[in-house]
Amino acid sequence: MDTILNNIHEYGYAVIEDALPEGVIERLLTDCLENQPDFKAAGIGRRQDSQLNEQIRKDKTLWLTGASTAQADFMALTDELRLEVNRNFFLGLFDYECHYATYEVGDFYKKHLDAFKGKSNRVFTTVCYLNTPDAGGELLIYAQDSDEVIARVAPKAGSLVVFESERFPHEVLVAGSAxxxxxxxFRMNNSIVGTIDPPS
Structure with a gap:
């Protein structure tokens, strides 16, 4: 926790190996694999603006609801992190939303931002790896407003990446294995175009 907070404060992002207990990761991977039939092709944009574009991304996703023990345990851990970030940075993070992401061989997600200034309530993006692929699928984090790669993260089971959503463009390179x-x-409770998001 201290390493995550210190790195966020100094750099705006953190990459932590073995961030979650091994048993939690194993249960999440099992849950992810068991639910593969319910995964959907991922879109770009949110809600009514969401659209499919396989030139930009090809992964499949499934939103976590806390319906399984594995999901509930993970969401409890992220809530602890949310509270710690609030205590240290006074950000007023309201909640956390997340989904499983499956990248099969050949899948990718081109360079993008998860939030645009003033148009989203996403404050911090997280990526938690559930397996260690044989090849590919690295996460590239770019410097703000630049093509300079400041971090290249190889997917490794149990690793957690946290970064500022509005600040860092990023992409997922082509997966060489699943x-x-x-x-x-992590989100703030903002009114966007007159709509409270997330609802209280």
């Missing part, structure tokens, strides 16, 4: 992860966002 890659399973959880992508999530």
């Amino acid at each position: 890659r399973y992860s959880i992508a999530g966002w």
Whole structure:
């Protein structure tokens, strides 16, 4: 926890190996694999603006609801992190949303931002890896407003990446073998175009 907070404060992002207990990761991977029939092709944009574009991304996703023990345990851990971030940075993070992400061989997600200034309530993006692929699927984090790669993260089971959603463009390189992860966002409770998101 201290390493995550210190790195966020100094760099705006953190990459932590073995961030979650091994048993939690194993249960999440099992849950992810068991639910593969319910996964959907991932879109770009949110809600009514979401659309499919396989030139930009080809992964499949399934939102976590806390319905299984594995999901509930993970969401409890992320809530502990949310509270610690609030205590240290006074950000008022309201909640956390997340989904499983499956990248099969050949899947990718081109360079993008998870939040645009003033148009989203996503504050921090997280990526938690559930397996260690044989090849590919690295996460590239770019410097703000630049093509300079400041971090190249190889997917490794149990690793957690946290970074500022509005600040760092990022992409997932082509997967050379199946890659399973959880992508999530810590959010503030903002009114966007007159709609409270997330609802209280």
